[in-house]
Amino acid sequence: MKVAVIGLGAMGMGAALSCLRAGLATTGCDMRDTARADFAAAGGITAASAGEIADGTDAVLLLVVNAAQTEAALFGPGGCALRLAPGAVIIASATMGPADAKRLAEKAQEAGFLYLDAPVSGGAAKAASGEMTVMASGAASAFAKARPVLDAVASKVWELGDAPGIGATVKVVHQLLAGVHIAVAAEAMALGIRAGADPQQLYDVVTSAAGNSWMFENRMARVLTGDDAPRSAVDIFVKDLGLVAEMARGLNHPVPLASQAQQLFTAASAMGHGRADDGFVIRVWEALTGITLPPKQ
Template sequence: MTAATPTPPAEEPRPSRVAFIGLGTMGMPMAVNLVKAGFQVTGYNRSPQKTERFAAQGGAAADSVAAAVRGADAVITIVPDSPDVEAVLLGADGVFAHAAPGTLVIDMSTIRPDTARAVADEGAARGLRVLDAPVSGGEPGAIEGTLSIMVGGAEADVQAARPVLEAMGSTVVRVGPSGAGQTVKAANQLIVAGNIQLVAEALVFLEAHGVDTERACTVLGGGLAGSTVLNRKGPAMRERSFQPSFRAELHHKDLGIVTAAAREAGVALPVATLVAQFMGALKAQGHGDLDHSALLLLVERLSGRAPR
């Protein structure tokens, strides 16, 4: 936790029983970290194998959303896209239908800010305390518990959720009211995609000039051009190793959120929008399952430099 925050009021008890819905690449290690931190965690996933695997790591297994939510102080959801969040929260057999009034409902998926706001309003009407809390840091951050978590919702609800969130991330910041977490996540995805594209253009430029890119990256990283993308993705990009830590097709989905949210707010994002076209092109070229840093392939093909 990096931002100073006031002590929560004494009377708010620490959540102890957590329902965790969505045990995918990100969700599984996050739920396991909650178990390790001493929470009683009941997990649910559409495919029961994952729920079983979670049970093998100290969690409890539920065979329905209702069963997972029953008796929980906090419910966490992390699913692929806006319609999935709407289904799991608002559906006839969803979280809102079964959670007790006062329950913390923390959606950690990456979805549209306006969907997050609508869902939070719907929850509030039922007496639930809904937060949007998307994450940055990828699978490594989920495993290590070092995620950055950007939270939108009421100050008191964020405070109440802090013990849970801090078991999963090292940077937990309330960035504003409902939807604000998703807005910041959108900004995050905008910058990350752009930084990848710029490193890709720089590498292709340097290679075309015959420069040693390993040495170049060392010196670039030491100056104002340094970035987490350059540090973490640069070496693999130089070696054309695109094992996915975050798939291009997911980043494409997220950039759709960025452009929609920018349109809604009346903001022009010329460079981000252009990068979004290239991420979409990468997917259209059949590389949606590569790491998003495979934008490098697109840049080098554009200049006729691809291996054929």
């Protein structure tokens, strides 16, 4: 099976390497020379643009930033649609709103391709080990065609129905929780530091008690070591919480906590921290209150 993974970022690289390990003939596509060099060093085929992937590709997994990048990689000038085999499956894994997912599915079907609305979760570590969670919707034929890729990159595949847009909806709701959890984890750590608690002891207590969350445990561990290298960047949650607000507006549904969290991420981005790891939204409190964060180790 010929597979292409478009976007060799934190999760795309792991997914592409997982496809290689599964024995799939995999092309990794990324405009960055360094990303292509890393994938080539692992034995993969590389392409600098979507239009350069292998001719007759059977499945394309798109791990790009948003719907616009997904559409450009598929159908824009230099897109990969002309390189896909008839009946190929498109696995669209960027976080996007349900309306965009439905629109892209219709466009793919009109071009003769199968389409999975298939956002993912798990971060770089789960992507590297082939253990992402996929929340997908699409026709049974699309799931069947995509199965070798899904088996390679995921430990859990949620089949959420045959209508494109359901996967995107579930991912947007998931990102509401993820963004709010990160923001409140940073707020709690900042308050503790301001009040004079030892950050490491505070972390140890919370992670052993009922107030813990996966996001507190994961993100605040990086804050304790000053490790702001982006696994998931602040700007990702500016975008994703914007999708939450957009979906909620369309339903006339209030989302006050998500909206407040988005403002915190937006503030961090405006301060110049948009490409920092998302837990470093805590720098908003650093700027407002003068707390001293743990130094980089």
